[in-house]
Amino acid sequence: MKQGILSQILDYSNRANPYPLYEELRRTPVFHDGEGPYVVSTYHEIHGLLHDPRLSSDTRNRGAAAGDPLAGQEEGEQQLPPSFLKLDPPEHDRLRRMTNRPFGPPHSPRRIDGMRGELGSIVKGLIDGLADGRSRSGEGDGNGIDLVDQFSYPFPVTVICRLLGVPREDEARFHVWADTLAASLDPDPDADAEQREKATSSARMELGMYLAGLIEERRKNPGDDMLSQLAAGHGQGETMSTMELLSTAALLLIAGHETTVNLITNGMLTLLRHPDVLERLRREPQLAVPLVEELLRYEPPVQLLPQRTPLCDIEVCGVTIPKGAPMWLVLAAGNRDPKRFENPDRFDPDRRDIQHLGLGSGIHSCFGAPLARLEAQLALSELARRLHNPRLLEDPPPYRQNAVLRGPRHLVVACDDIRP
């Protein structure tokens, strides 16, 4: 019997290349397999729904989630209130607005760009580390470098720690929580659901307690980091409760983990598969800006959004999606919709018309986008400049289990030399 297309997408064996499955999915713009989620996979429909106020991001509006293979991860969340990612206006707007004050314009227009130098030196340090590792092991043969463990994971984690004011030494502790929480988004068919819920719940609780301690300390000794500023509450008449603050801090800390790692790793993988573009990037580092946009279209780190719920019956492409039904918006499929993009399966950093869905759209569009973009631009252009004749030792590389936050678990590359 032919396996249902949704289980094929979730099936780990299709992780390396889900795009043919997305192509099949797009033939039915609103796909519904009897009792599973309503799956939307075409660009214009997804874009429309991301701006549709009849759709809620608050999963408490979801009816009995019969047949939704991504359901179940909500149970452990009694410990902390939902982050603004999972709230609707006006609560969403209030929390996101307050969080944005120490982060971006208009109140902090230079925060991210001001980190450029710091990000550059973190990148430099990590690549220097790759070079040291090679010389210690007498490299030059085929042992290779794992770019995930040695570069694309530590980089964004170091950055988010600096930005928030979380001690980098504690990374080992919250790495475990981050992994557990990211995994909770993924329906691993082999995992015991009850066990997983328990793990998720306790990870959230432990993370919350850890952050509560940090925030308490920042209240006493404020620095110029975001946690201090959020804790101090730059009011304008609005304040976050302690629980809201914990929830927001947890969101910021976790969101930087699997997403930017995958953006950078998918980026290097794509470049290694397109050596001409890699060579161009080496010569023209400013190509990184359009290249990262194309990357967000071509290999988005968040493949689908599984958490929207209609507040009333809505019609999309002639299909009525009932109130309370689970929905998936498959961003990665929309990004390769031939009705929106010419030659969608071609990786083309010179593409001019590139309004991709890689960072979402509408009020929930990626909060960390300016940081993620800058991180990826710096990381990829520096890797391209410094790695001499880099090549993939395994293609496709092994992927993470997660179908939602999709990316390689390891990316082993060899190179002839690492330039200073």
Place this chain on the structure above:
Amino acid sequence: MPESELEALKRSGRIVVVGASLAGLRAAETLREKGFKGTLTMVGDEPYEPYDRPPLSKQVLLGMARAENTALPRRRAIEAEWRLGVPASGLDMAGRRVKLADGDEVPYDRLLIATGVRARPWPNEAEGELDGVFVLRTRADGAGLARRLEAGPRRVLVIGAGFTGSEIASACRERGLEVTVAERADAPLVGALGGVIGAVAAGMHREHGVDLRTGVMVTRLEGDAGGRVRAAHLSDGAVVECDVVVVCLGAQRNTEWLAGSGLGAGPRGIACDAGCRAFGITGIVTDDIYVAGDVARSPHPLFGYQFLSLEHWGNAVSQAETAAHNMLSNSAGRRPHIWVPAFWSSQFGVNVKSVGVPTMGTEIMITQGSLGERRFAGVYGYQGRIIGAVTFDNARWLDFYQRQIEATAPFPPEFTNVDRRPEGSRPVPAEFPDPSIPTHGPTVTLSGYSPADRRMTFTPAGN
């Protein structure tokens, strides 16, 4: 037109664009993009290369940008022959020539008119010439006003609280300047968005320390012995002492140069079909003269085929692209300009956006957020359908409302949605002023006849 003729036009034809601003520039770029290799002449009355206007009432007045540095970015080289600083003075339709004020004549095979609008001046010429009295439309206006604000006037008077007037008042307050706004209607923005939204705008003015006077007219500007403005007299008898006056009474279309040419041009703009081809005064469409931008007036199927003149940035770009495309296309390849009107403004720290034609609306319903918080989305209803929408600090939802307008969705909207508050449970009158009473001039002008007013009966031959 036979294919060969079109090919000849593309290869070695002569295209003249009158109006070297946003619409003119984007049209020129599109012409080159689409393979026009002939002679391209750009005629502009100002001595500058094309520049952007929205910053003139915002960043420039705040001192964040200089008026001289608002040149429009170029999408591509256009290899044009520039005739800048020389206004067009006439059009010879039969001889296919544009006459210039310096006596020169430029022949064309295709003409694009994008002469836009200019600020409506203060009606009393002598008072309007007092030192310290400004309008705000051009780069020179922006530079002059910015310099004067920089010098720290004791009080600025803004006459007219439409979008430009409100943005200027906002910039003045941000600079800490005392400002009085005099508006003939009962609230700011009322001509474009109606009284319900106007009341919100009035609150914004007052909360930011603007001395807002509504329901009054300025009857006289008074100068001192040195010819500098020193006070304004209002219709309610009040006198406002001020040393800068900005006249924001809307715009006039630059069509006078076409008088007597035989083109359907007048104070409401130049009538054209949905493909941007200008009408002659006979009501017959021309096939070599095209119109784009603020000066154009074209029928829109979504709004009852009414002829719309839009002073919108996005409309200028889109209409220019459509006109350029159609200039180089056969009849089957031409496409209509059916852009959904949209505009934005930024004032008192609030992002104001609108789609559709709110001025056609008779009712309004606040479907998201709340007027009191000044964060909301409202939809305008007209004869049972959604005709327009406005957002204050809520722009990310606007796409949805645009699609509702395009789909002629029913009004009032009855669906459940996020952030719907009690005030969004029923529609209220939108409170547009009686159109027969002039205000500062709304952003959208509706005119012309709907097809329902003039019916045609088709009788096939042989009956």
